[in-house]
Amino acid sequence: MCSSTPRLAELAALLLLAACGTGDGGSVPAARYTDSGTHVVLLGTGTPNAEPDRSGTALAIVVDGVPYVVDAGPGVVRRAHAARDRGVAALDAPNLAVAFLTHLHSDHTTGLADLIFTPWVLERERPLALYGPPGTSAMAEHLLAAYEQDIRVRVDGLEPANASGYRVEAHDVEPGVVYQDGRVRVSAFPVRHGSFAAAYGYRFETADRVVVVSGDAAPSESVVEQCAGCDVLVHEVYSQAGFDRREPVWQAYHSQFHTSSLELAELATRARPGMLVLYHQLLWGTTPEDLLGEVASGWGGDVRYGRDLDVY
16 A cells, blocks of 8 residues: 655655556646646657557646647647546637647647647637747648648638637747746747757746746756756656667667656756656656656656646
């Protein structure tokens, strides 16, 4: 039986969390979600691997009942509706109207057409406000062109579709403050992601929390600087043990594009997040418990293995 005994050792406690979790990675059950304060909702923790239990990379920062989406992996809108059905009412599809892209890899963007069109079909009237690295506006423009027939049939045909909700107000942004309203201030910062000229993490500052999202990133000093004791750090990771079994050509690739469990432990030690949430996990034959143990071997803080639909 799982115990609530205070930790006797950092590593032992973290492994206990992995073994005795509630099935949702230790997150706040969606039933306890309220439309006040700041919540992190994992909509997809997957990678390019076609894992049926993990949707493509996407999450939402929900602030006082208003969602801000980060990335648009495959299945993003259906995952948002699943979260809605579990009690996160803010993630009803028509509410998905502000989004940020960390970079333009396909596993983070093939759900962008979904995010543009499905909420519109479900009666979103606002254009999608979209922010991301250079190339974001061009991607949105090409998607609108690709779906021109769909738009025309829905707007000019028998369907009573509105003529505004499919539109995209796309912004190619540079590092710095990229968005601000009465609930949140969002800053983009550069991270290292292999051959990409521009890949971003995002820092969300609200009245009650600071949340930092790494996006896909090799170990980046900018994450340490932007977190600096933040409340929640959502960071990608791969298993060091799994990596050690990979072919050299893949090791060369992943070491430049992503962060190992041991590297993340070192980074978290300096970034000092109140909670570290793992996502975009590459296991390569290891288990979630193995991965948590690898991180815990070098960092004694609160670490959670993120799963789709977790709420933190």
